[in-house]
Amino acid sequence: MKPQQQSATMSGERAKTLNELEAQFTAISARAQTLVGSGGKELCMKPPSPGSWSVTECLQHLNISADSYFPIWQQVIANAAPRKSEMNAPYQADFWGRLLSWILEPPARIRKKTVLHLEPTERGEIEVVLDEFVERQERIIGTLRRCRGRAIDQVKIASPVDSRIRYSIWSSFLVNAAHERRHLWQAEQALQKLRNGK
Incomplete structure (x- = not known):
């Protein structure tokens, strides 16, 4: 891994290439597994x-x-035009x-209440939920690989969270990576509070 790619992976710095973004989702998956492994079933x-x-x-x-993103990505990525830039040239958010x-x-x-259809509705077993999370990270990475050679920063989609917001396919991946890091951080804070008895 190149130094700048490693920096973007570890710090949450906004990715500029598909390789950097794939590394970020790989790191997110590993971070979640480490978190659950350290917390154990009861605390998690x-x-x-x-x-x-x-x-x-x-x-x-x-x-x-x-x-909520997979059906959108499946539909629009296949229709994205070939990219004119070099294969792994930086994308523009x-x-x-x-x-x-x-x-x-x-x-x-900024804290904002989660929209109702994205709230967790049932408390599943942590082992199952973690397996499902890791599987989704693998699906995201597989989706990213389908984007190679396509102008995904030139195709707009409506956000499944708020249809008034339209951003590029590329930006939707950036937003997802940041969103996942945010809630992993939230989960880490929750675990720390439980350990401290607060």
Whole structure:
């Protein structure tokens, strides 16, 4: 891994290439597995305070969020035009991609209530939820690989969270990576509070 790629992976810096973005989702998957492994079943299933999400619920939310993007990506990526730039040349984030990824990177800069259809609805077993999370990261990476050679920064999609927001396919991946890091950070904070008895 090149130094600049490693920096983007570890710091949450906005990715500029498909390789960097793929490395970020790989790192996110590993981070979630480390988190659950260190917390154990009992702590991961327990919310740190009334009304707060447990580690399990944070991961469930991310699974639901990812599922809202897969049908969109499947439909639009296949229709994206061939890219005129070099295969792994930097992509450009648009306005919404830059703004939302900045807002979502932890620690949270702006807190907003999660829309109802993306809230975790049931408390599943942490082992199952983690397996589902890792599987979704693999699907995201597979989707990224289908983007190679395509002008995904030139094709707009409507956000499944708020249809008034339209950003490029490329920006949608940036937003997803930042969103996942935000809720993994939230899960880590929840685990720390439980360990400290707060």
